[in-house]
Amino acid sequence: xxxxxxxxxxxxxxxxxxxxxxxxxxxxxxxxxxxxxxxxxxxxxxxxxxxxxxxxxxxxxxxxxxxxxxxxxxxxxxxxxxxxxxxxxxxxxxxxxxx
Amino acid sequence: xxxxxxxxxxxxxxxxxxxxxxxxxxxxxxxxxxxxxxxxxxxxxxxxxxxxxxxxxxxxxxxxxxxxxxxxxxxxxxxxxxxxxxxxxxxxxxxxxxxxxxxxxxxxxxxxxxxxxxxxxxxxxxxxxxxxxxxxxxxxxxx
Numbered sequence: 001x002x003x004x005x006x007x008x009x010x011x012x013x014x015x016x017x018x019x020x021x022x023x024x025x026x027x028x029x030x031x032x033x034x035x036x037x038x039x040x041x042x043x044x045x046x047x048x049x050x051x052x053x054x055x056x057x058x059x060x061x062x063x064x065x066x067x068x069x070x071x072x073x074x075x076x077x078x079x080x081x082x083x084x085x086x087x088x089x090x091x092x093x094x095x096x097x098x099x
Numbered sequence: 100x101x102x103x104x105x106x107x108x109x110x111x112x113x114x115x116x117x118x119x120x121x122x123x124x125x126x127x128x129x130x131x132x133x134x135x136x137x138x139x140x141x142x143x144x145x146x147x148x149x150x151x152x153x154x155x156x157x158x159x160x161x162x163x164x165x166x167x168x169x170x171x172x173x174x175x176x177x178x179x180x181x182x183x184x185x186x187x188x189x190x191x192x193x194x195x196x197x198x199x200x201x202x203x204x205x206x207x208x209x210x211x212x213x214x215x216x217x218x219x220x221x222x223x224x225x226x227x228x229x230x231x232x233x234x235x236x237x238x239x240x241x242x
Contacts, residue, residue: 019125022154023118051125051143053150054215058208065207082143089218090211091203 003031012040017048020056028059036066036074047078056083057090064096075099108135111174116157116165116188124153124173131175137242145182145240148219149173151212152186152236160190160234172232180242187232195225 001018012035020028035042042063046052063074075097079087087093112127114120128149132142156171157163172187200217201210216223220238228235 019122021118021121021150022158023121051146053121053147053154054209054211055154057211061206062208085140085143086147086215089215092206095206 001027003028005031005035007035007040010040011043013043013045015045015048019051020049020059021051021053022055025055025059028056029062032059032063032074033066036063036070036072039070039072041072042067042074043077044074045077046083047080050080050082052083052086054090057086057092060087060096061092073097106135107178109174109176109178111172111185113170113172114153115167116161116169116171116190118154118157118163120171121150121153121157125150127173128175135177141242144219145184148216148238149175149184151215152184152238155212156186156188156190156234160188160193162191165190177242182240182242184238186236186238187228187234189231189233191233193225193234193236198225 001016001020001024003017004015006013014031014035016028032042032044060076067074077099079098087096110131114124125146128146129142132145137145153171153173157165161169169189174185176183198213200214201207203214216238220240222239224237226235226237
């Protein structure tokens with residue numbers, strides 16, 4: 001998994017690239033959580049993520065819940081069809097902020 | 100599903116029991132399903148189910164602490180349009196009664212892997228693991 005982060009004002013835009021599984025999940029947390037903990041609005045672009053397993057979905061849930069605690073939000077953008085299917089299988093499409 | 104999904108075909112491969120093997124498990128599965136001409140959406144689902152089962156071996160049967168040379172075996176068989184995926188490992192014996200996913204409406208991190216497997220596959224069964232194996236999980240799906 002690789003990533004790119006750009007920050008503008010209170011918005012951190014994070015592009016993840018690759019496959020998100022148990023092996024890279026700690027790295028994904030290290031990339032995302034500090035921005036959420038800092039109270040930033042996080043735009044998580046998943047257009048280049050073609051595979052995500054339950055570990056990756058757990059990171060999305062944890063990011064979302066952390067953001068709520070910090071009165072901010074994580075917006076998931078440009079999610080690929082294959083990852084959207086997994087999000088929907090987990091019945092999270094109405095819970096997570098998808099754009 | 101393409102025509103050749105009707106072919107009888109079996110392949111198995113051993114993987115080291117660690118999280119970095121999960122990518123190799125997915126590559127193996129995609130390769131086999133390619134040979135079986137299984138259509139993309141179903142292939143994605145099957146790969147997810149298999150990877151989740153392999154992850155459970157790493158995470159639960161070995162609690163992320165397998166011996167460096169410990170192996171798990173994944174076997175994919177397709178016979179008369181019935182797909183059977185078998186997993187063999189020598190981790191802590193699994194009590195099938197304790198294998199449960201979380202309540203899906205109770206949104207929290209974790210507990211989704213088993214749910215995904217059950218959603219995707221027709222049947223999930225733990226069989227007796229013949230020596231040297233301890234756990235023998237079998238997932239099946241009619242194609």
